[in-house]
Amino acid sequence: MGFATDAIHAGVRPDPTSGSVMTPIYQTSTYVYESPGKSTGYDYARTINPTRSALEENLRVLEGGRAASAFASGMAAISAVMTLVKAGDHVVVSHNVYGGTYRLFARVLQDYGLSFTYVDTSKIGNVEAALRPDTRMVYLETPTNPIMILTDIAQVAALCRARGLISVVDNTFLTPCFQRPLDLGADVVVHSTTKYLNGHSDSVGGAVILARAEHAERIQFVQNSVGAILSPFDSWLVLRGLKTLPLRMRAHDLNGSKVARFLEGHPGVARVLYPGLPSHPQHDLALRQTRGSGGMISFYLKSSEAAGRFFKPLRLCALAESLGGIETLICQPSTMTHASVPQEDRQKLGLTDALVRISVGCEDVEDILADLERGLAAS
Numbered sequence: 001m002g003f004a005t006d007a008i009h010a011g012v013r014p015d016p017t018s019g020s021v022m023t024p025i026y027q028t029s030t031y032v033y034e035s036p037g038k039s040t041g042y043d044y045a046r047t048i049n050p051t052r053s054a055l056e057e058n059l060r061v062l063e064g065g066r067a068a069s070a071f072a073s074g075m076a077a078i079s080a081v082m083t084l085v086k087a088g089d090h091v092v093v094s095h096n097v098y099g100g101t102y103r104l105f106a107r108v109l110q111d112y113g114l115s116f117t118y119v120d121t122s123k124i125g126n127v128e129a130a131l132r133p134d135t136r137m138v139y140l141e142t143p144t145n146p147i148m149i150l151t152d153i154a155q156v157a158a159l160c161r162a163r164g165l166i167s168v169v170d171n172t173f174l175t176p177c178f179q180r181p182l183d184l185g186a187d188v189v190v191h192s193t194t195k196y197l198n199g200h201s202d203s204v205g206g207a208v209i210l211a212r213a214e215h216a217e218r219i220q221f222v223q224n225s226v227g228a229i230l231s232p233f234d235s236w237l238v239l240r241g242l243k244t245l246p247l248r249m250r251a252h253d254l255n256g257s258k259v260a261r262f263l264e265g266h267p268g269v270a271r272v273l274y275p276g277l278p279s280h281p282q283h284d285l286a287l288r289q290t291r292g293s294g295g296m297i298s299f300y301l302k303s304s305e306a307a308g309r310f311f312k313p314l315r316l317c318a319l320a321e322s323l324g325g326i327e328t329l330i331c332q333p334s335t336m337t338h339a340s341v342p343q344e345d346r347q348k349l350g351l352t353d354a355l356v357r358i359s360v361g362c363e364d365v366e367d368i369l370a371d372l373e374r375g376l377a378a379s
């Protein structure tokens with residue numbers, strides 16, 4: 001089936017008791033046994049829930065994996081992925097990953113005997129140079145947030161395969177609609193479903209999709225053992241959101257490229273970071289590896305003072321963290337999403353106060369452009 005057909009139908013079957021076309025919210029904690037020791041296959045709702053299973057099957061198909069598990073947040077999903085390594089192991093990480101991921105690695109997992117090296121994974125030589133005898137995993141985010149650096153997934157995945165390392169890709173920004181890391185040879189895909197997959201800014205969730213049987217078994221075991229599961233209601237919301245993923249992503253991409261071109265041509269903007277623009281240093285890789293650039297754009301204003309004036313006049317673009325919803329959100333990463341990154345690292349990465357990140361929504365693009373014009377006129 002095609003991607004749009006899968007987005008609507010994969011994992012979804014009419015409910016056997018009523019014929020309900022849409023998957024019900026199975027709001028139950030437990031299930032009746034047929035006889036002692038003989039369940040229907042459903043025993044307890046932390047372990048298995050039909051609404052969650054429908055979502056997991058849908059995500060499995062969309063990413064082209066062997067199995068999928070849904071979690072209570074993107075961070076819970078990433079935490080589960082990190083149980084594929086153990087104390088004493090070393091992980092190579094893309095150097096400007098999502099702030100919460102960095103915080104989990106640097107301030108939680110490091111205390112449990114894992115070590116991390118952050119490198120610019122856009123250059124394969126950096127990844128190779130960072131490998132040590134105890135390296136077990138390479139963790140990529142592409143494009144990175146918010147600097148929009150791409151990593152060649154096929155190249156890193158091939159290196160990992162040759163060295164027996166686990167390759168992980170956070171695919172939150174582009175979704176399987178525009179980028180399918182498992183097809184490119186990666187072992188694990190992780191998502192914050194909070195963003196584009198749910199798409200309506202009304203649920204927090206995460207998912208892990210796996211290519212290899214031994215990883216799938218481990219993640220399922222950890223999902224049940226740790227218990228950071230996605231609730232039935234949130235599973236239903238994400239499943240509902242996924243039905244329009246291809247429609248929404250097309251709209252985000254169309255609006256995103258128009259906004260990126262507008263910003264690039266504006267005298268108040270110093271630089272635009274958007275892989276869909278020919279000016280992006282990795283535009284060729286974007287064309288090769290992705291089927292669209294979506295709605296995430298970062299841009300530098302002329303100064304941090306200009307940024308101080310830019311946000312005030314905005315009326316449509318909401319000043320908020322998060323991204324990937326149908327409404328346009330805008331933020332200053334240095335003081336918001338990436339405030340937990342140490343000042344020195346922020347400077348190194350180019351995360352200055354002049355940097356603005358916008359998650360372009362599905363509104364009429366003329367209204368988004370007019371709002372940005374208001375901000376830029378004041379900046």
Ligand SMILES: *Cc1c(COP(=O)(O)O)cnc(C)c1O
Nearest residue numbers: 073074075098170172192194205
């Ligand atoms: C939001 C986000 C996360 C964390 O997900 P939560 O659902 O907020 O826990 C991880 N990675 C990326 C790229 C994100 O944008």
